[in-house]
Amino acid sequence: MSELLPLYRGAQVRAMDRTAIETLGVPGYTLMCRAGEAAWRLLRERWPRARRIGVACGPGNNGGDGYVLARLAKAEGFAVVVLAPPGTSPRAREARQALADWRAAGGRVETFDGLLPEADVWVDALYGIGLARPPSDAARAMIERINASHVPVLALDVPSGLDADTGHAVGAVVRADVTLSFIAAKRGLYTGMARDFDGEVRVDALGLELSRLSDEAPAAWLIRPDGLSRWLAPRHANAHKGEHGHVLCVGGEVGMGGAVRLCAEAALRTGVGLASVATRSAGVAALVAARPEAMTHAVEDAAALAPLVERATVLAVGPGLGQGDWGRALYAAALASGKPLVLDADGLNLLAAAPTPLPQAILTPHPGEAGRLLGVTSAEVQADRFAAAAALVRRFDCVVVLKGAGTVVAAPGEVPVVIGAGNPGMATGGMGDVLSGVVAALHAQRLPAFEAAVAGALLHAAAGDQAARIGGERGLLPSDLFPYLRRLANPE
Numbered sequence: 413m414s415e416l417l418p419l420y421r422g423a424q425v426r427a428m429d430r431t432a433i434e435t436l437g438v439p440g441y442t443l444m445c446r447a448g449e450a451a452w453r454l455l456r457e458r459w460p461r462a463r464r465i466g467v468a469c470g471p472g473n474n475g476g477d478g479y480v481l482a483r484l485a486k487a488e489g490f491a492v493v494v495l496a497p498p499g500t501s502p503r504a505r506e507a508r509q510a511l512a513d514w515r516a517a518g519g520r521v522e523t524f525d526g527l528l529p530e531a532d533v534w535v536d537a538l539y540g541i542g543l544a545r546p547p548s549d550a551a552r553a554m555i556e557r558i559n560a561s562h563v564p565v566l567a568l569d570v571p572s573g574l575d576a577d578t579g580h581a582v583g584a585v586v587r588a589d590v591t592l593s594f595i596a597a598k599r600g601l602y603t604g605m606a607r608d609f610d611g612e613v614r615v616d617a618l619g620l621e622l623s624r625l626s627d628e629a630p631a632a633w634l635i636r637p638d639g640l641s642r643w644l645a646p647r648h649a650n651a652h653k654g655e656h657g658h659v660l661c662v663g664g665e666v667g668m669g670g671a672v673r674l675c676a677e678a679a680l681r682t683g684v685g686l687a688s689v690a691t692r693s694a695g696v697a698a699l700v701a702a703r704p705e706a707m708t709h710a711v712e713d714a715a716a717l718a719p720l721v722e723r724a725t726v727l728a729v730g731p732g733l734g735q736g737d738w739g740r741a742l743y744a745a746a747l748a749s750g751k752p753l754v755l756d757a758d759g760l761n762l763l764a765a766a767p768t769p770l771p772q773a774i775l776t777p778h779p780g781e782a783g784r785l786l787g788v789t790s791a792e793v794q795a796d797r798f799a800a801a802a803a804l805v806r807r808f809d810c811v812v813v814l815k816g817a818g819t820v821v822a823a824p825g826e827v828p829v830v831i832g833a834g835n836p837g838m839a840t841g842g843m844g845d846v847l848s849g850v851v852a853a854l855h856a857q858r859l860p861a862f863e864a865a866v867a868g869a870l871l872h873a874a875a876g877d878q879a880a881r882i883g884g885e886r887g888l889l890p891s892d893l894f895p896y897l898r899r900l901a902n903p904e
């Protein structure tokens with residue numbers, strides 16, 4: 413599996429489909445048959461003991477894929493039940509053909525009457541990229557029954573009910589164990605709410621070559637942890653600490669001193685040459701004792717911050733900063749310095765209170781912070797994470813790391829990148845402090861801002877996955893990531 417997967421909007425995949433049919437001369441029904449065949453192969457491979465196959469077919473070509481699969485399963489002697497919401501009769505030519513062939517093979521279509529027949533696996537072919545509105549009441553009831561059946565589900569192209577461009581639920585959504593997408597990967601399946609519904613996502617190109625279908629840029633890239641090595645070359649033998657940058661972490665209001673320690677230690681574990689901390693006097697002794705390698709300074713005002721800023725390569729501003737007079741003064745001084753910045757937590761809240769373009773910054777908001785920065789709710793951010801990231805880029809003219817399941821990294825003039833790693837164990841206080849230290853450290857080690865953001869988010873997520881693999885997701889602490897950050901920062 414390649415480390416970089418191009419992701420597309422539904423409309424782009426539709427255009428590819430048209431190119432395949434009209435320019436390359438592959439009939440639409442041939443493509444549909446390939447889709448049904450690929451799905452049937454995957455089902456057999458994944459659930460070899462399943463004998464009773466349920467197929468839920470909707471009104472469009474997604475349903476057509478389902479009829480093809482049903483026919484293939486029946487031809488091999490499996491017990492197949494095809495179920496459709498009441499009043500479903502395919503209009504598209506290919507889907508009509510698939511239904512006719514299913515019937516010609518002796519197949520029947522049952523109308524859903526509220527009861528779900530027994531099956532060992534359900535195939536979800538209700539809606540694909542053509543979903544235009546929330547599923548009808550009957551389709552919703554079918555989806556709810558399928559989800560409640562606790563039978564494995566293979567979704568064709570997209571779990572029904574999910575918007576393939578945004579990953580947002582349009583209404584009720586099928587909860588799939590595996591989703592097999594056709595022709596090309598759909599952007600929405602890799603981020604946000606979609607991650608709770610699509611299970612393992614696979615792609616089948618239906619025998620088509622992407623390069624012959626489109627010369628458009630993808631709508632996003634998915635990057636996986638194998639991609640890390642491109643940014644993490646081994647140090648050269650004659651290295652000295654001055655070459656590896658100096659991160660200054662600014663934060664740690666009274667009562668929040670731990671955040672800045674997590675940030676500084678993460679920067680050190682990601683290979684920065686020097687890490688300094690500017691924090692409240694009250695936090696200094698504990699931090700020095702806990703992590704002597706971080707050069708910790710008592711900084712009570714902006715004047716005391718200035719010489720530290722002077723020596724730093726990159727500032728990480730915000731972990732535990734608070735929004736009081738002290739935090740506001742340090743934040744303002746950091747911004748005024750013009751130094752490269754990673755802005756997180758209260759740094760973002762202070763920015764939201766007085767928005768200004770920050771071309772020297774990398775912002776690392778979670779959906780709540782992103783909402784405050786945009787003046788919308790976090791639910792609106794989550795409804796279209798790509799649009800929210802793009803809006804933040806426009807508003808602040810800088811690199812944005814929109815955290816969450818399938819973190820989205822966006823920047824002016826760049827195709828956004830979705831981070832293909834991470835787990836729900838990472839939804840814990842302090843995890844963002846670690847991320848800001850990692851990103852700042854990579855930026856200080858001379859990765860340009862966008863690359864530092866992508867590589868940092870990927871490294872952080874991959875470290876979280878490795879830590880969770882050993883001890884489980886629940887109870888995962890941000891500091892558990894440190895040994896894995898170090899290991900991953902030194903690829904073989």
Ligand SMILES: NC(=O)C1=CN([C@@H]2O[C@H](COP(=O)(O)OP(=O)(O)OC[C@H]3O[C@@H](n4cnc5c(N)ncnc54)[C@H](O)[C@@H]3O)[C@@H](O)[C@H]2O)[C@@H](O)CC1
Binds near residue numbers: 429440471472477540
């Ligand atoms: N040659 C082709 O056209 C191919 C199509 N493919 C499949 O076709 C799918 C796209 O097909 P379609 O464009 O027909 O779209 P869908 O099959 O996703 O369904 C949309 C159909 O349902 C209707 N509809 C949308 N939302 C509805 C709702 N909430 N309630 C009731 N009806 C609703 C639409 O009017 C349309 O008829 C892909 O996702 C993929 O599965 C694949 O077989 C690959 C080849």
Ligand SMILES: [K+]
Binds near residue numbers: 537567
């Ligand atoms: K589907």
